[in-house]
Amino acid sequence: MPEESDARSADASPSAKNDASTTSSSAPRGAESASEGAADVGSLLDALVRQRLDATATRLPTHEFWETQPVGQFGDDARGEALKEGPIDAPKTPKEVPEEGGALPPGYEWCSCDLTREKTQEEVYELLTNNYVEDDDAMFRFHYSQEFLKWALRTPGYHEDWHVGVRLKVTQTLVAFITGVPGKLRVNGKEIEVAEINFLCIHKKLRSKRIAPTLIKEVTRRVNLRDVWQAVYTAGVVLPKPISRARYWHRSLDIRKLVEIGFTRLGRDNSMSRAVQAYKLSPKPKSEGLRHMTKNDVPKVTALLSKYLSKFTVAPILSEAEVEHLLLPREDVVYSYVVEDEKTKKITDLISFYNLPSQIIHGNTKHKTLKAAYSYYNVATSVPLVQLMEDALILAKCNDFDVFNALDLMENDTFLRELKFGIGDGNLHYYLFNWRVMQDIEPSQVALVLT
Numbered sequence: 001m002p003e004e005s006d007a008r009s010a011d012a013s014p015s016a017k018n019d020a021s022t023t024s025s026s027a028p029r030g031a032e033s034a035s036e037g038a039a040d041v042g043s044l045l046d047a048l049v050r051q052r053l054d055a056t057a058t059r060l061p062t063h064e065f066w067e068t069q070p071v072g073q074f075g076d077d078a079r080g081e082a083l084k085e086g087p088i089d090a091p092k093t094p095k096e097v098p099e100e101g102g103a104l105p106p107g108y109e110w111c112s113c114d115l116t117r118e119k120t121q122e123e124v125y126e127l128l129t130n131n132y133v134e135d136d137d138a139m140f141r142f143h144y145s146q147e148f149l150k151w152a153l154r155t156p157g158y159h160e161d162w163h164v165g166v167r168l169k170v171t172q173t174l175v176a177f178i179t180g181v182p183g184k185l186r187v188n189g190k191e192i193e194v195a196e197i198n199f200l201c202i203h204k205k206l207r208s209k210r211i212a213p214t215l216i217k218e219v220t221r222r223v224n225l226r227d228v229w230q231a232v233y234t235a236g237v238v239l240p241k242p243i244s245r246a247r248y249w250h251r252s253l254d255i256r257k258l259v260e261i262g263f264t265r266l267g268r269d270n271s272m273s274r275a276v277q278a279y280k281l282s283p284k285p286k287s288e289g290l291r292h293m294t295k296n297d298v299p300k301v302t303a304l305l306s307k308y309l310s311k312f313t314v315a316p317i318l319s320e321a322e323v324e325h326l327l328l329p330r331e332d333v334v335y336s337y338v339v340e341d342e343k344t345k346k347i348t349d350l351i352s353f354y355n356l357p358s359q360i361i362h363g364n365t366k367h368k369t370l371k372a373a374y375s376y377y378n379v380a381t382s383v384p385l386v387q388l389m390e391d392a393l394i395l396a397k398c399n400d401f402d403v404f405n406a407l408d409l410m411e412n413d414t415f416l417r418e419l420k421f422g423i424g425d426g427n428l429h430y431y432l433f434n435w436r437v438m439q440d441i442e443p444s445q446v447a448l449v450l451t
């Protein structure tokens with residue numbers, strides 16, 4: 001854990017989607033940089049973590065399952081084969097895909113989770129609330145709300161059969177889960193239909209029994225049956241083989257609470273009153289014409305965002321229906337604001353963030369929840385990005401968030417230090433399934449945020 005600056009911020013968030021049970025990389029615990037030269041510390045830490053991960057990669061850990069899958073492998077470069085960017089497997093058709101799911105341990109069966117049913121929503125919510133991503137010290141666990149899950153999983157054109165569950169036959173208890181939703185990605189100039197895979201979760205009592213590979217093969221089968229052959233996913237763990245590696249940064253909004261719950265620690269030379277002062281924000285946003293996004297804005301926001309996303313090596317291609325679904329404000333789920341030019345009525349800027357709290361599962365504190373806002377898609381054209389993001393912090397604070405998290409994706413690196421974000425110490429790795437890229441992609445060239 002980094003000791004240098006005036007605090008640490010335990011990235012409770014299991015924010016780096018750290019797989020607590022499997023591997024090395026820590027959940028984002030990071031230096032709270034605030035006022036004390038976080039930038040230098042940040043780059044130093046980055047270099048150290050990268051070095052450590054590179055060392056791990058060269059040791060070529062064995063991955064019994066992942067080595068059999070159509071994904072980039074560590075050591076691909078060294079083999080000197082003539083590898084090409086694009087699909088890894090030879091083309092197939094849905095007719096070649098097995099009609100039945102693979103074998104589960106006796107007593108368990110496959111299901112599709114119908115997330116229009118309240119009972120199923122509750123079952124998924126319960127499974128994730130008690131078993132999903134935690135930080136390495138098991139202090140915090142992601143706490144997705146039911147409204148959030150409906151938002152993230154019932155996207156335009158979603159398929160119920162891509163919401164895969166495993167149930168205990170006798171009681172019908174849901175014990176494992178993995179999801180895909182359809183999407184379109186542009187990678188190095190090529191457009192690919194993908195499944196965005198998320199929410200892989202196995203009940204704590206069923207861990208380390210090789211059920212995860214079975215779940216992954218089952219979601220692959222169901223995705224392939226619909227003639228989709230590529231997928232994108234993120235994870236805290238290092239698997240064969242990331243296309244990019246991003247870091248979480250954290251901006252304290254309620255430093256007092258963050259210290260009380262052990263998310264952040266004040267440095268030896270800092271006092272609470274100084275820290276409170278350092279993180280103070282204006283009570284109101286500065287950008288003129290800033291207001292909530294409405295349904296009427298959808299076409300203009302789609303155009304603004306699509307133009308912005310076209311600059312990056314990896315980015316989603318979003319239809320108006322998707323922008324409406326993903327960005328139109330939803331209470332306690334997603335917050336979106338636009339700047340409208342009063343004269344031209346053009347939408348010039350976009351701010352968005354989503355609400356993903358973590359449960360405080362350990363620690364002596366009266367608090368039960370860490371309320372975290374996660375930066376989503378932001379576009380600045382009429383004001384500098386740093387000003388727009390300062391407004392994002394102010395809006396998050398007004399909405400009672402304790403911390404604002406952002407990955408170093410897109411142009412985020414240009415405002416993180418100036419706005420007093422502290423670096424987390426976990427990585428979020430980006431992966432493509434059945435699609436090879438020839439070179440690692442810098443996080444600043446990645447414009448995809450998976451919730």
Ligand code: MYA
Nearest residue numbers: 019063064065066199200201202207208209210211212229
């Ligand atoms: S990331 C969030 C992952 N979830 C959590 O961290 C929640 C808490 N943890 C758990 O529920 C379990 O520990 C999980 C593993 C389920 C993670 N991604 O069954 P096992 C490999 C991929 O004995 P368990 C998210 O949701 C591991 O390296 N693989 O392990 C994105 C080993 O393989 P290998 C993972 O601990 C998910 C094998 O599983 C992950 O009981 C993207 C061990 O299996 C991980 N996060 O369960 C999924 N963690 O021996 C891939 C461990 O080879 C999608 N493993 O190293 C691929 C695309 C599919 C669609 C394709 C369509 C074309």
